[in-house]
Amino acid sequence: MADPVILLTDVTKVYRTGDVPLRALDGVSLRVDEGECIAIMGSSGSGKSTLMNIVGCLDRPTTGSYVLAGSHVSGMSRSELAKIRNHVLGFVFQQFNLLARTTALENVELPLEYAGVGSRVRRRRATEALQRVGLGNRLAHHPNQLSGGQQQRVAIARAIVNAPKVILADEPTGALDSRTSIDVMAIFQELWRSGITVVLVTHEADVAAFASRVIMMRDGRVVSDRTQEARRAVPTQASAEDGAAA
C-alpha cells in the first residue's frame, strides 16, 4: 500500500462571522495516497472549498490534525505554510489567476523565484513545464493574448514547475467550454500517470468521471467516498496542434 500524502484526522473549521458560528467543516477525516486522482464533489456551501483551502495550506483547521507529505502542517506559521505551498503543492484555479501584463514564461517562473532558484535554471525549467502542457511556442505571450484553455495550461505549468507532490485544482474547467475542458483534463490525467497526486474540486459529474476516486460532501461532512475506473480523457485536435507546434 502507498504512503498517505494527505492525512486529515477529524478536522473542523469554524468561522466566527456575526453572532452564529458557522461550522464549514464538521469532523472530516480523509486519507489520500500517493498517485491517486481524487475529485471532491458537493453543492455550494458543502464545505468543499474550505476543505480545499485547508488541504492547500491556505487556511488552518480550527481543530484536528493535518499531515501533508509527512509534515504536521496544522500548527505551522504563515511563512512555513508558504514554503510548503511552494515546494509540495501546485495550485490551479477556476479563474486561472495569472499575473496580468507578465509573460507566460515569467508567470511560470514565479514559484521558482520564491524558491530561490537561479535565473538560468528557472528559465530552463519554466520552458520545459510550458512545453509539457503544449505551450512551448507561447513563452512570450501575455495572458490577454491567450485563450482561456491556454491560460489554464499556463497555470498548470506554473503548478508543476517546482515538481510538487500534489496538484490542487479548484474547479479547473469551470471557466472553459466542454472541448477545452477535455484538453485540460487530459493534461491532469497525464500528470497523474506520471506519479503526481491530483485533487480536483468540482461540482460537475463529467469532470469527476476522469478521477479514480470521488468524495461527496454535504454540510461540512464526507457523505460518500468511492473508488472508480477513471474515464480516459482524449485530447482534441486543437490541443494536439498546440503540442505539435511546440
Added chain:
Amino acid sequence: MNPIQTLRVALRAITRNKLRAFLTTLGIVIGVGAVIAMMAIGAGAKARVEEAFAAMGTNVLIILPGSTSSGGVRGGFGSMPTLTWDDLAAIRNDVATVKMAAPTMRSSMPVVSEENNWTTSITGTSPEYFDIRNWPIALGVAITQADLDGGTKAIVLGQTVVDKLYGPNANPVGQSVRVGSTPFQVVGVASKKGQSATGQDYDDAAFIPFTTYAHKVQGGLGKYLQGQVMVAATSADTTLRAQQDITAVLRDRHHLAPGEEDDFSIRNLSEIAGAQQQGTETMTMLLASVAAVSLLVGGIGIMNIMLVSVTERTREIGIRMAVGAEPHHILTQFLIEALSLSVAGGLIGVAAGVGTALWLAGRFHWPMLIQPDVITVSVGFSALVGIVFGIYPARKASQLDPIDALRFE
C-alpha cells in the same frame, strides 16, 4: 527571491503607471529640491559673511579708551583718553597672546593733489597696522619704522582715494599731496580691500605715521594716546584669551580696584562675525525646516499611493502567496517599491535643486555653495521617508489573508 529580482518587480510595477508614479514623487522632488537650493544659497551667504570677516581679521581686537563723565552725562567710549603710550608698549611687550599692536588715530581731512581734492579718513598709525588688518601694499611701500622715528611726511593712499585724485589705474607713488596745509609724499598704495559688511568702503582712507599725525593734527605727542589701539592675537583661537590678558594688564596699570568699572573697552571682531554667522545660520535652518515639511508631505503622498496600490493589487498578492511568497517577500516587494519612488524623487530633486540654485545664482548674483554632504543627507532622508511611509502599506500587504486576497475582485 533576491534583491535584484525584487527591485525589478518593483520597477515594473512603478513603470506601469508612469504618470501616477511621477505625481507621487513630485512631493519628494520639491522637498529635496528646496532643501538643496536653500542650503546652497544659505551656505553661499554664510561663506560671503565669513569672507568679509576674514578680510577684517578674525584675530583682531580693538581697544577703545574710556568715557568722560561730567554732570551725570556720560560720554561714549573714546570720549576721554585713558590709554597711554606706555599702555601700548605694555600690551606689545608683556602680553604673550598678543602678536602685534598698532595705534590708530583718525580724523576726516581733505587730501589735495595738483589737480583734485578728496576728503577722506586720515589714520595715524604704525607699520604693524597693515599686517594686523591683513592688508598688503599694492604699489610702493608701507609706513616704516624710520618714518615713525623721523616723523616723516609719508602717506599711503587707499585705492578709492587714488581713483578720486588721479583716476583709475594711476600710479601716484612719488607724487606730492597736501593734507590740510601740510605737504606729504605718496610712498605707497594699499591694495583694494572692498567694503565692510555694513557697506563702509575700506579703501576710502589714507595712512600716515602716528608721530607725524600727533604733531601735525593733534598738536604734539603727549602722555595719552588720542585714539584706539588695534591688536592682533597670535591666532584666531587665542583672541578671547588675548582679550582677557589685555583687560588684566590694563586694569593693573590703571590701578582699578576689583568691582570698579573698566575705563576702556575691548571690541572683539570675531564676536561680531559670530553674531552675523548665527543670523545666516538661523535663516538657513528656517528655510531648511520649511523644505523638510514639504518632504514630510511628499512622504504622506507616497504612503497614500502605496495604500491604493496594495488595494489594487490584492489579487496579485494572493497569487504570489498561493505559489509560495512568504509575508516577508511581499513586505520587501512593497517596501522596495516605496523606496524606489522616494529615492527616484530624491535624485530628481537633487538635480532640480542644483539647477534652481545655479539659476538663482546666475539670475540674481547670489552667492551659492553646493555642499556634497547636503546632497547625501537629503537623498538619505528621502530614502528614510520612503521606508517610514512605505512600511505601513507594505505590512498591510504582507498580512493579507491569501484566501481573501485571491477572492478579491
